[in-house]
Amino acid sequence: MSHLLALIVVLPLAGFLLNGLAGNRLGKAFVSTVGCGLPILAFAVAVKCLVDLQAAGGAPRIEVAYTWAAIGDSLFEIAFYFDALTAVMVLIVTGVGSLIHIYSIGYMKADSSYARYYAYLNLFLFFMLLLVLGRSMLVLFVGWEGVGLASYLLIGFWFEDPDKARAGKKAFITNRIGDAGFLLGMFLVYQALGTLDMDRINAAFMGTSPPAVSASLLGILLFIGASGKSAQIPLYVWLPDAMAGPTPVSALIHAATMVTGGVYLVARLSGVYMHAPEASAVIAAVGVFTALFAATIAVAQNDIKKVLAYSTISQLGFMFVALGVGAYGVAIFHVYTHAFFKACLFLGAGSVIHALGGEQDIRKMGGLARRIPVTFATFAVATAAIAGIPPLAGFFSKDEILWYAFASSHGGSPLLFAVAATTALLTAFYMFRLLWLTFFGRSRMTPEVEHHVHESPLSMTGVLVVLAVLSAIGGFLSIPHYLAPMLPLPEVAHELEYFETPLVVMSVVVAFAGLAAAAFVYGDAGARAEALRRRFPGLYRVLCGKYFVDEAYDALIARPLYWISDRVFLRIGDRQLFDGTLHGLAALGRRTAGGLSRVQNGSLHLYALFVLLGIIASLAWGWRHG
Amino acid sequence: MLIATSIALFALGLLGVIVRRNVLVMLMCMELMLNGVNLSLVTFAQQQATAAGAVLVLLVFVVAAAEIAIAIPIVLLLVRRKDGLDLDAYAELKG
Amino acid sequence: MIESVLLWLFAATALAAAALMLVLRHPMRVALALTATMISLAGIYALLGVHVIAVFQVLIYVGAVMVFMVYAIMLLDVRDRSFTRRYSRMLVPGVAAAVAFVAILAHALWRGLPEAKSAPGVMLFGLKEFSVTFLNEYWLHFELVSVLLVAAVVAALAVIEVGRKHRG
Numbered sequence: 078m079s080h081l082l083a084l085i086v087v088l089p090l091a092g093f094l095l096n097g098l099a100g101n102r103l104g105k106a107f108v109s110t111v112g113c114g115l116p117i118l119a120f121a122v123a124v125k126c127l128v129d130l131q132a133a134g135g136a137p138r139i140e141v142a143y144t145w146a147a148i149g150d151s152l153f154e155i156a157f158y159f160d161a162l163t164a165v166m167v168l169i170v171t172g173v174g175s176l177i178h179i180y181s182i183g184y185m186k187a188d189s190s191y192a193r194y195y196a197y198l199n200l201f202l203f204f205m206l207l208l209v210l211g212r213s214m215l216v217l218f219v220g221w222e223g224v225g226l227a228s229y230l231l232i233g234f235w236f237e238d239p240d241k242a243r244a245g246k247k248a249f250i251t252n253r254i255g256d257a258g259f260l261l262g263m264f265l266v267y268q269a270l271g272t273l274d275m276d277r278i279n280a281a282f283m284g285t286s287p288p289a290v291s292a293s294l295l296g297i298l299l300f301i302g303a304s305g306k307s308a309q310i311p312l313y314v315w316l317p318d319a320m321a322g323p324t325p326v327s328a329l330i331h332a333a334t335m336v337t338g339g340v341y342l343v344a345r346l347s348g349v350y351m352h353a354p355e356a357s358a359v360i361a362a363v364g365v366f367t368a369l370f371a372a373t374i375a376v377a378q379n380d381i382k383k384v385l386a387y388s389t390i391s392q393l394g395f396m397f398v399a400l401g402v403g404a405y406g407v408a409i410f411h412v413y414t415h416a417f418f419k420a421c422l423f424l425g426a427g428s429v430i431h432a433l434g435g436e437q438d439i440r441k442m443g444g445l446a447r448r449i450p451v452t453f454a455t456f457a458v459a460t461a462a463i464a465g466i467p468p469l470a471g472f473f474s475k476d477e478i479l480w481y482a483f484a485s486s487h488g489g490s491p492l493l494f495a496v497a498a499t500t501a502l503l504t505a506f507y508m509f510r511l512l513w514l515t516f517f518g519r520s521r522m523t524p525e526v527e528h529h530v531h532e533s534p535l536s537m538t539g540v541l542v543v544l545a546v547l548s549a550i551g552g553f554l555s556i557p558h559y560l561a562p563m564l565p566l567p568e569v570a571h572e573l574e575y576f577e578t579p580l581v582v583m584s585v586v587v588a589f590a591g592l593a594a595a596a597f598v599y600g601d602a603g604a605r606a607e608a609l610r611r612r613f614p615g616l617y618r619v620l621c622g623k624y625f626v627d628e629a630y631d632a633l634i635a636r637p638l639y640w641i642s643d644r645v646f647l648r649i650g651d652r653q654l655f656d657g658t659l660h661g662l663a664a665l666g667r668r669t670a671g672g673l674s675r676v677q678n679g680s681l682h683l684y685a686l687f688v689l690l691g692i693i694a695s696l697a698w699g700w701r702h703g
Numbered sequence: 704m705l706i707a708t709s710i711a712l713f714a715l716g717l718l719g720v721i722v723r724r725n726v727l728v729m730l731m732c733m734e735l736m737l738n739g740v741n742l743s744l745v746t747f748a749q750q751q752a753t754a755a756g757a758v759l760v761l762l763v764f765v766v767a768a769a770e771i772a773i774a775i776p777i778v779l780l781l782v783r784r785k786d787g788l789d790l791d792a793y794a795e796l797k798g
Numbered sequence: 799m800i801e802s803v804l805l806w807l808f809a810a811t812a813l814a815a816a817a818l819m820l821v822l823r824h825p826m827r828v829a830l831a832l833t834a835t836m837i838s839l840a841g842i843y844a845l846l847g848v849h850v851i852a853v854f855q856v857l858i859y860v861g862a863v864m865v866f867m868v869y870a871i872m873l874l875d876v877r878d879r880s881f882t883r884r885y886s887r888m889l890v891p892g893v894a895a896a897v898a899f900v901a902i903l904a905h906a907l908w909r910g911l912p913e914a915k916s917a918p919g920v921m922l923f924g925l926k927e928f929s930v931t932f933l934n935e936y937w938l939h940f941e942l943v944s945v946l947l948v949a950a951v952v953a954a955l956a957v958i959e960v961g962r963k964h965r966g
Contacts (some may be wrong), residue, residue: 679794681729682886685720689895696902705842706911708809710903712835714896715816721892722885727825727871731832734863735816738839741855742812748923749846751912754931757923758939760851761932764858765943769950771863775870776957782874790886 081126082140082157085167086206088119092199100192112195113178116202120171127164135161135562137276139212151271158212158276161560165409166209166341169416170334174202176540177329180424183536184325184431194234194323201227205334209341213273214263217342221259221306224335225252231330232322241321248315255305255312262298265290279348292349296356299346300363303339308390309397310367314627316390320382324427327382332389332419337412340396344405347564351403357488361401365482365496368394370624372503376510377620380437381426384511388463389419391504398497399478403487403567406557407477414470417551418462421544425456428537429515433522434529439511444520448530451538453516455545460512462548464505465588473552475501476584483580485567494580498587505591513599705746712739726778726788730771737767801845808845812838823884825871833864850928 092115100108130138137160145153159167178198185194204223211217226249233245267273269290270281281288303309308316319331330336343350343360350357368391375387392415399408430437432449446453462471479501483494520527532538557566598605610617619625676683716739719732741760748756785792815834822828836859843852886892933940 680886681790681793682721682888682892685717686888686892686895689717689721689892689899693895693899693902696899696906700902700906705805705809706907707904708813710900710907711813712816714900714903715813715820717899718892718896719820721895722820722889724884724886725825725881727867727874728819728828731825731828731867732819734859734867735819735832735835738836738859741851742839742842745843745846745848745851749848754923754928754935757848757851757928758932758936761854762939762943764854766946768858768862769947771866773950773953773957775866776954776961779870779873780957780961788874 079140080142081122081129082138082159082210083142085119085122085126085171086157086203086210088115088122089199089202089206091115093196093203096192096199097196100196105186105191108192108195109182112199113175113182115199116171116175116178119202119206120168120175123164123167123171126159127168130159130161130164139276145215153215153273154213155216156212156274157210157216159210161563162341162344162409163209165413165556165560166337167206169413170202170205170209173333173416173420173544174205174329176543177325177333177420177424180328180427180537180540181323181325183534184427185323188323190234194231197227197230197234198326198329201231201330201335205338208338212275214266214275214278215273217275217345218259218263221302221338222256224330224338225249225256225306228252228319228330228335231326232319234322234326238321244315244318244321248319251312251315252305255302258298258301258305259303262295262302265295265298275345278346282348282352287352292353293355296346296350296353297359299342299349300339300356300360303342304363305339306342307336307339307393307397309339309363309394310370313367313371313390314630317383317386317623320380320386324382324423324430327386328420328423328427331386332423333416336389336393337396337416340393340400340408340412343397343400344409344564347405350400350405351487354488357401357403359401360397361482361488361493364394364397364401365493365500366394367391368398368500369496369503370394372500372507374620374623375507376503377617379440379621381429381439381442381511381515382423382437384439384507385419385422385426388422388504388508391500392419392463395475395478395497395500398482398493402481402485402489402493404477404481404485404557405564406560406566407474407481409560409564410556411474411478413556414462414474414548414551417544418459418469418471418548421455421459421541421548422463424537424541424544425452425459428452428533428541429456431533431537432530433526436522436526439514441521441523441526442515443518443522444516445530446516449532451532452541455538455541456516457512458545459548460508464508464591465501465584466592467585468552470548470550470552472585472588473555476581477557479584480577480580481567481569484569484573484576486570487567489567498583501584502587502591505588506595509592509595510599513595518600706743709739709743709746712736712742715739724790726781726790726793729790730774730778734767734771737763805842805845808838808841811835812842823881826868829864829868829871832867833860836860836864848923850923850925 092111095111096108100111126138130136137158139156139158141154141156143155145155147153178195181194181198185191188194201224204220204227206220208217208220208224211220229245229249231245232248233242236242236245263273266278269288270278272278282292305312316331316336320327322330350360371387371390371394375384375391378384378387392411396408396411396415399405399411428449429442429445429452432445432452433442436442458469462469465472465475479494479497481489482497483489483491522530557564598609622628676687713736716732716734716736719735720729723729723732741763744756744760744763748754748760781793782788812835815831815838818831819828819835822831836855840852840855840860843849843855
């Protein structure tokens, strides 16, 4: 009874071990059963824990699994913590995770490394559950690093292609840069408070005597780590490249769960951020800027998965806006709805790619609505959800974010709202653009591809339907109010309350405006889009080239580092200094030996002379000393 | 005076070992060294009226005889191998 | 009085013959010079009164060692390269070192010797007394030297073996 939380964590680990070690030998049926069954079992256990939580009136449940180290006075344990926030996260991870596992049965059927795929997927689930269930920042960090590892393994799943392998490396290394900030934050907290347990940290900051460390400094350091994991500026560059991995992986890791790890971290440490206005302001600013930035890039992308990737970055920016203005529960609400519709979108894209036999360029699609109806229907529902069309899930969560961006007394402002609303408009625009170009209009497919088009199997379409339904009705479950006892909603100034209804109306208008604009520009087989492109060639090139950020990083950071490594450290340091010293010492030894060995030339006369000289020397020495 | 003579004899003997090339001559110079030492031993034995010096001289005689008895055959064998008495030809142990 | 003259005479002879040893070319002549040195030394011993040693000097050194030496010289062909070029390459350094050596020892000698307890000419070591002292107090040294002689015999046998092997 008292090890349920550990059980949730261990089930996917068992899946990893079984599939990893024996999967290849025991066949695809075994791998599918274990690979999907164990996460579903974990979901069931999580539901049970939720029921227990409700019965206990929301009191958090703490389980200590293992004492990792006892160093001097301090104790480092592997402990699990389950409260309302954790419950939401665990259910998302195991629930959406299980659905994606089921989807993968159909999608990865023809792949030769089937067992390895499921092993890595289960490994990812294990680490993600460690991340959300961990009580201390240390356990969270283990999970944090572990999901980074799993992400690397899965992005570079088809590692025989060097570009895909490089994408995996890029993800891991960019994450690590963020982790430097995370580690510094952990050191700071430990030095100031002597503990890494997050519930204790929150209590210390919320209590009567706040600790000596600056909450803002801590907040910013941890946010650096979060921005690496959750793809905010300037560490977002790995996410578009991560689309090199299999599509279900993109759905699970880079849409629904891993990238929300940073959001979870900030929400979990709300006690710190509530007392850190500077850090919160930074988070809100970075979040809204990232959202706008990514949305502008998404407008000009032509790969179906890249559009969705930039959309994810943009939506994560929205979540950080919510965190920055103190609406932690609302951010988690958006995580919850985003998991449904983004996973549905990605899996739908996977279905399209599967139907077209591998084609990912939307300029070469079109007219698919009637050919693959189920995929089309689910994709359309999810698109509407992300655009914020009521009464779908996305509308509720995005509307709350916009409201608090405007009205929160913790940092909300009309400027923040304006930028966020513009981004929402762009979101609707590019998502409907994607829908139009992929499914409507005349077919621009090549004849071979057109013959190949077929609807996906039930294992794939079934999951799509489930996710679409959740995207539609999920918004009615008001997570922010569920989390309110733990994560209170921010105060709203009294006079601003009148703006609430007008703002709701405005966000609906924005959503429909985006839809209309997309229909207008792309409706007639793209003639107007072409005209736009010709009128603004420079702007188009910049957007299409993603503002050339990757190239800038390469020129400003990567190449100088490589130059220093090569010129200074390798040629001068290693070869000349170290090798030179070693060779020099060896040569010195050799030359000395050579010189000294000339004494032994076989001539007795010389030896006798040395005897005489020795005698003289000893006599002289004796003479001098009396 | 006698001690000075013995010093001179010893020095001449050692010098001879260093400068002369012929192996047999080198052996004879070594005998000269021994004789020089004998002279100093006998002088001190006589001056201090102790028998130890004389005993030591007797032992030196024995050692010199044994030494020469072995050294000369070795030289003979060497000469047969190298076909010469020049010491420079025996430099095989150069390292 | 006559003893000191004779002492000086014998000492001078010994030194002159020793110097000649370094200069003469033919090994046979060198051997004869050495013999002259040895006989002069025997004379010095006799004058000092150490008759035992004087007798043994002549018997062993001149009678056995030098005879053997002359024997070896006569066996070998000495007209080789070392005949024409007498001196090795270490001539100059050797002479310099020898001079330094003598200088140091002369300086030590100049500083004085311990007191002489008896004058030359007094016979101190008669055969009978010497033998008694030798075999009573120094019998251990006697035994050790006999061990040395055994070793020499073994070495001689070994040399014969080597010689035999070389000849085939």
